[in-house]
Amino acid sequence: MSPSPVPSQSPNLHDEEWKDLKLSLERPYKDDAGEKLPTLLDIEADGKFIYESKETLDDRLKNHLHRIFQERGVDFFDNPDKRFIHKIDAQKDEQAEDEDEDASKEEVEAPTKHMTFEELNAMRAELMPQLYVALGEVTQAQDILNSLLSTVQTSNPNTVQSLLSGGKQAPAPSPPQRAPGDPALTATVVTKPPPITSLQAFNAQLVIGSKDEALRKAANLFDTVATRLEKSQKRGEQYWVNALKVRRSNWRLIPSPLPPGSIVGKGADRTSKDFLVSYGLEESSPDIRQAALASLTDAGAEHEIIFAHRQGTRMQISLRVSSENGATTVSRNTMEPEPEKIPVDEVLKRAQCEIINQEIFKHLVQEATIMPTILARVSERTISIDVAEGMELRMDMVKDRDIQPVPVSPLCDIIYHGLHVLLLxxxxxxxxxxxxxxxxxxxxxxxxxxxxxxxxxxFLQYNLFCKRLESELTKASRGLTAAGIHTTVSFNGVGETGEELVQIFTEFKAPPISGEAVLTIAERHSIRFTFVAPSNLTAHLSQAKIHVYSMVQLSQLLQNEIERFLLQRICQIGQKLKGGTWLVDLDQLVARWEGCVLTFQLAFEKDLGINFSAFRLDSQTGRRGHLYQYSRLNATNSTLLTWVEDVISKVM
Structure with a gap:
């Protein structure tokens, strides 16, 4: 009979079967030939092996029965309740002692009394049935033992009397007489029939197949264990490689705290891996330093370093600027997403950046709520501040997936890195x-x-102030240039040197940032301005020093200075051409020579464009004569000074 084919199993099922594998831990008792392996007792000097002698069934049974009577007593079979007495002796010790004491007292107190005939008959009636039962059991056990022993060794039968005598040879008693009706107890030896050849071959194939499958499963198990050991060794080596990288990069290593109730001292059970990596700043608050702890791992996790308190959020700086025409632009600082696979040193750097951002945001929340000069809206992860008119500063704690797709601004980068410098x-x-x-x-x-x-x-207010100041000076320069008068603007928003600028951000109570601007008109007249953060402006004129507090005041100051310069320049030209009296009276110029009166007036447009008008007064009637006008729209080919010369010549 051929064995049935074993169905094929999938690799996954085959890999899971090793969990159900059971290997026998029993020591081998047969050799390859099927012979029983003897027990080795000793090896002599000449190399001879001494084995344990084989014990027959008769000897083993004799030893067992001998131990029963030796350990349990000769009357073991006479008193069946004796085998259970030892289980309740411990529970009745105190009661038995009390009863013995009471009985001893009664015996001492009561006189000796003999049993009567009635008491003896009652005791006999109680004991005789139990004795007959015990006699029957012993007789039956004797017959069974004689029958079993006679089948093994008929030449020298062992009886119960020989066993009870401790192995001594006793005279053989005469066999008991049986009644004619009692059946004789006989023994029959049955031999096992030889197995069928085909069935024996099939059984051998089953045994070989099961052993082969067990060996394959065991081999797979050892292979899996070896692979795991190799991976564990590699992880251990990688652990120390990462630890050396962390130490080489000068990260701070601190001992890890012991669990509550641990032994502290020389006998403490601590390993060399009991340390943590601290990536927080030294002067941070205790809660920030406690959150800035990481530990290396060799447990085969996804990451080589574990952060217990990392939130994965970074600070995003964004600026919302609204222009005069209603357009709004939003920009933010540079934020690159974290790559999937980076070294341990880079992971610690990013984690340190995150914890520093959290500390900065914590300080910003506390300062924004107590600043009286600005309007701040503070929430758990957002701070919104109206810095100036049309400018909003926003600071958010965001994750990589929440980064807004808006343009990047260098100004936001300056603010982001400036916050780090101010924290230091x-x-x-x-x-x-x-x-x-x-x-x-x-x-x-x-x-x-x-x-x-x-x-x-x-800084933001000063930056916006500088832009507006430069815009006003540029408009004035553009208006004069359009009139044919060469004008230059020299603007320097930061007048400090590099070392002084660093001291402003690193030293407490350092002087603020300052700058200077100069408006030069026709290389003859200059207007100098100095300004200090956030918006303090001072105009240095030839006759005085004026503090400017608004852009409207600045525009009026520029108009007055430009008007004064142009009217004085016209006076110089008129005196050179005609002579006479040329006088600047408030916002107009009056010229008189040889009975002629000429008046010039200046008007500015919204963007500081220049418009001039001139007319002659009649000396008899006092009325205005012909009106001459100049503007940048109708005087495309002539300059202002050329137009003035033409008007003076026409008046003659």
Whole structure:
């Protein structure tokens, strides 16, 4: 009979079967030939093996029965309840002791009394049935033992008396007489028939197949374990490689805290892997430093370093600017998404950047709520500030998937990195205060010292102020240039050197940023302006120093200076051509020579464009004569000074 084919199994099912594999832990008892392996007791000096002697069934049974009577007593079979007495002895010790004490007291107190005939008959009636039952059991056990022993060794039969005598040879008693009606107890030896050849071959194939399958499963199991051990070794090596990289990059390593109740001292069970990586700043608050902890892992996780408190959020700086025509532009700082696979050092750098952003945002929230000069709207992850008219500064804690697809602005990058510099300045101030106040018990306030938000607000207001100032000066220059008068504007928004500029951001109570602008008209007259952050403007004129507080005041100042310069220039030209008296009276020029009176007036357009008008007064009637006008629209080929010369010549 051929074995049935084993159905093929899928690889996944075959991989899962090793879990149900059961290997026998029993020691081998047969060799390859099927012979029983003897038990080795000793090896002699000449190399001879001494094996344990084989014990027959008769000897084994004799030893077992001998142990019963030796360990349990000779009357073991006479008293069946004796085998259970040891289970309840422990429970009745106290009761038995009390009863013994009471009985001893009664025996001492009561006189000796003999049993009567009635008491003896009652005791006999109670004991005789139990004795007959025990006699029957012993007789039956004797017959069974004699029958079993006679089938194994008929030449030298062992009886119960020989076993009870401890192995000594006793005279053989005469066999008991049986009643004629009692059946004789006989034993029959049955031999197992030889197996069928085909069935034996089939059984052998089944055994070989099962052993082969078991060996294959065991081999797969060992292969899996070896693979896991190899991977574990590689992970352990990679762990120390990452630890060396972290230490080489000068990251701070601190010992990890022990669990509650752990042993502290030389006998403590600690390994060399019990350390943490601290990537926070040294002068940060305790809660920030506690959150800035990471640990290396060799457990085969997705990442080689584990962050227990990392939120994965970064600070996004955005500016919303509204122009005069109603257009709105939004820009943000540069934010690159985190790649999927980066080294451990880069992962720590990004985590440090995130924790610093969280600390900066925490300080910004506290400062924005107490600033009286600005309007701030603060929420859990957003701060919105109206810096100036038409400009809104927004700071958000966002994740990579929430980054807005808007243009990148260098101004936002300056604000982002400037916040980091201001945070370091704040930390340096706290450290200096702590080191200088060693004898004072007052602790340093973590949220005091130099502000972080106010310098950013001043910077944005100063930047907007510089743009508007430059725009006003450019309009004045453009209007004079259109009139044919050469005009230049020299504007320097940051007048400090590099070292002084660094000190402004790094030192507390440093002077603010300042600048200078000069408007030069026809290389004859110049108007100098100096300004200081956030919006302090001073005009340095030839006759006075004037503080300007608004753009309207600045525009009026420029108009007055331009008008004064142009009228004086016309006076110089008229005196050179005609002579006479030329006088500047408020906002007009009056010229008189040889009975002729000529008046010039200047008017500015909205964008500081120049318009001139001139007329002659009749000396007899006092009325205006012919009116001459100049504007940049109708005088495309002539300049203002050329037009003035033509008017003076025509008046003659």
């Amino acid at each position: 300045r704040k930390h340096g101030y706290h450290k200096g205060e702590r080191l200088s106040s060693t004898t004072i018990s007052n602790p340093t306030n973590n949220f005091g010292g130099p502000p972080i938000l106010q310098p950013i607000i001043d």
